[in-house]
Amino acid sequence: MxxxxxxxxxxxxxxxxxxxxxxxxxxxxxxxxxxxxxxxxxxxxxxxxxxxxxxxxxxxxxxxxxxxxxxxxxxxxxxxxxxxxxxxxxxxxxxxxxxxxxxxxxxxxxxxxxxLGGSPDSKSSDRTPQTPMQRLGKMDPALSVPTGSLNNSAGESHPGPRSTFRVGVTEDKNKKCRRTMEDTHAYLYNFLSTPAPALGSDNNGKSRTSQADSTTSALSEQGVVETDNGYFAIFDGHAGTFAAEWCGKKVHILLEEIIRKHPNTPIPELLDMTFTSVDQQLEKLPLKNSGCTAVIAVLRWEDRIPNSQSATGSTAIAPAAAQAVKGESQSSETDQAESKLRETASRQRVLYTANVGDARIVLCRNGKALRLSYDHKGSDENEGKRIAGAGGLILNNRVNGVLAVTRALGDAYMKDLVTGHPYTTETVIQPEIDEFLILACDGLWDVCSDQEAVDLVRTIEDPQTAAKALVDHALARFSTDNLSCMVVRFDSDKVQETAQNKTDPIGVEGDPATKPGGLSEAEHIVLDAKKKLDESGIETLDRVPTEEIERQQEHEPGPELNADALEAAKKKAAANS
Structure with a gap:
């Protein structure tokens, strides 16, 4: 067994x-x-x-x-x-x-x-698809400018010895809620010098950018003029990143060009002209679905004369001089009129702002938040009336049920409703009580009030630390959007020294510190980019084939209209009437 x-x-x-x-x-x-x-x-x-x-x-x-x-x-x-x-x-x-x-x-x-999918003879760079911005950069050197410190779309910009402000920027994709980053920002420490009055024709301003092809080598030998004039901007994209990226690299250049051409025109009007030009140029590009909100600030030195009819109590000398000599026929009378105006003029720090959409700018004045922008949203009564007057509807606080903002740059497919004309302001800086600026997209303002933002960073002297504190605060408040915050901190002592003529004047064309024929910082950055393109053998005048850009557009389609919701809203409106 x-x-x-x-x-x-x-x-x-x-x-x-x-x-x-x-x-x-x-x-x-x-x-x-x-x-x-x-x-x-x-x-x-x-x-x-x-x-x-x-x-x-x-x-x-x-x-x-x-x-x-x-x-x-x-x-x-x-x-x-x-x-x-x-x-x-x-x-x-x-x-x-x-x-x-x-x-x-x-x-x-x-x-x-x-x-094996590509040609054996093709280079590795050819197999890597280029973005529309990279392709357009072969035609426009401004679009090929490399991103600077702090992800500055305008390129590298640093404060000079006479700078009276400092810039700090922090951005966050907010990866818990967003898969892509659609915000861009730009800033310059030495924006264009304030032009002297042109008492002849208003179109005497010269455009150096249009002559760049023939004078690149000559202009590149000239140094950058330190102006202590600042440019600050944030662009919040939608339906893709193209419009925001394009604006980050081009708006300041277009603004400088328009200021040169119209030196006697008030800056708020020139900002409106710039935004119109941006819309016109974006409409010519293949990606017509892309758009962005925008907030822009120009901080510059001006010679201003008293004006009781102005909300600021003064006005820039250039428009006033042009108006004063309008009826004068002889040059001697023109010079005499300008001399009288200069006797009463004083050097002042002036801040100009423009915005479309819900990106916002806030000035801290003696600890109080002073908003210098206007939220263009579908929930706004005035904007709703304007949209209705243009033949559109506000559905669920959106224009035709599509866009949450009623004004934006780009969005060419519905430009008749979503205008690009900005809300503008003009503010004379008071160095004793004006402390800093906050520029931010709606990712911050959706979860934070103006005064809360000011209180949070008022005691933080370093603008970079202050900008990061605002972004961290928004994330802690569970913001669901991309975040971009820029803080511009004023040096009150230096501003007062310049305003009180304790130091040499700066920032205005004709000042001793201003080199005749010198370059603005933006010009210098673009010329460097053009030189690099020339050295690499890329011909900037070649037409860029639009087929690839149009193919890219298919991957980033714009929001589509909800036809059923639109029809239901029309029936409801007809029944109520």
Whole structure:
């Protein structure tokens, strides 16, 4: 009886060994492991050699081994047999390494197929798709300007010895809520000098950018004029990043050009002209679905004369001089009129702002928040009336159920409703009580009031630290949008010294510190970009094929109109009337 039981156990054990042998043979044929490795895994006394920890077995292999174990009852296994039947660490290592080899094999094959998709002679850079901005940069050097410190779209800009302000910027994609970053920002420490009055024709201003092709080498030898005039901007994109990126690199250049051409025109009017020009140029580009909100500030030195009819109590000398000499015919009378105005003029710090959409700018004046922008939203009554007057509807606080803002740059497909004309302000800075500016997109203002933002950073002297504090505050308040915050901190002592003529005047054309024919910072940055394009052999006058850009547009479509909601709203409006 004992011999029969022993023979039965041997037969069952043989089945078990054949089952394991079948599994091992299959793995060996798949991954090339030798049978000698398995023998070496168990020593003569039955103990296993120590192996380094391996990755866990794939579920399919583990299941197969455990099913073969069940063929032998537990009460019929000897201790030695159990040790032999259980998968050793070498078995695990072999299977794990085999899976790794297979994974590497598939990855290598995939990479080979991908590389065969292009021409063997094509360069690696040709296989990398270029963005629309990179393609347009071959035609317009301003669009090829590399991003500067703090992700500055205008390029590298640093304060000079006479700078009376400092800029800090922090941005955050808010990855918990957003997959892409659609905000851009730009700033300059030495924006264009304030032009002297042009008492002849208003169109005497010269455009150097239009002459850049023929005078690049000559202009590049001239130094940048330190003006202490600042430019600050934030652009919050929607339906893609194209419009915001384009504005970050182009708006300040267009504004400088328009100021040169119209030196006697008030800056608020020139800002409106600039925004109109931006819309016109964006409409000519293939990506017509993209748009952005914008908030822009220009901080500059001006010679101003008292004016009781002005809300600021003064006015810039250039428009006043042009108005005073309008009826004068002789040059001597013109010079005399200008001289009288200069006798009463004083150098002042002036801040101009313009915005479309819900990006906002706030001035801290003696600890109080002073908003210098207007939120153009569908929930605004005045904007709702304007949209209705233009033939549109506000559905769920959105223009035709699509856009949450009623004014923006770009959005050419609905430009008849979503205008690009900005809200503008003019503020004379009072150095004793004006402390800093906050520019930010709606990602901050949706969760933070103007006064809360001012109170949060008023005691933080470093503008970069202040900007980060605002972004962190918005994230802690569970903001669901991209975040971009810019803080501009004024140096009150330096501002007062310049305003009170304790130092040489700066910032106005004709000042001793202003080099005749010098470059603005924006001009210098663009010229450097053009030189790099020339050195790389890229011809900037080549037409950029629009097929690739139009193909990119298909991947970033604009929001579509909800036709059913629009029809229902029309019926409801007709019933109410």
């Amino acid at each position: 004992s011999s029969v039981a022993t023979q039965s156990r041997n037969n069952l054990a043989g089945k078990q060994r054949r089952s394991l042998s079948g599994q091992g043979g299959l793995l060996n044929r798949m991954f090339g492991s030798s049978s000698d490795d398995r023998k070496d895994a168990v020593t003569g006394d039955g103990s296993q050699k120590s192996e380094p920890p391996q990755s866990p077995m794939p579920p399919s292999n583990t299941t197969a081994i455990e099913e073969s174990k069940d063929e032998v009852p537990n009460d019929m296994r000897s201790p030695t047999r159990k040790s032999t039947d259980e998968p050793t660490s070498t078995d695990k290592k072999r299977r794990s390494s085999g899976v790794g080899r297979a994974r590497d094999l598939f990855s290598s094959a995939k990479a080979s197929l991908h590389s």
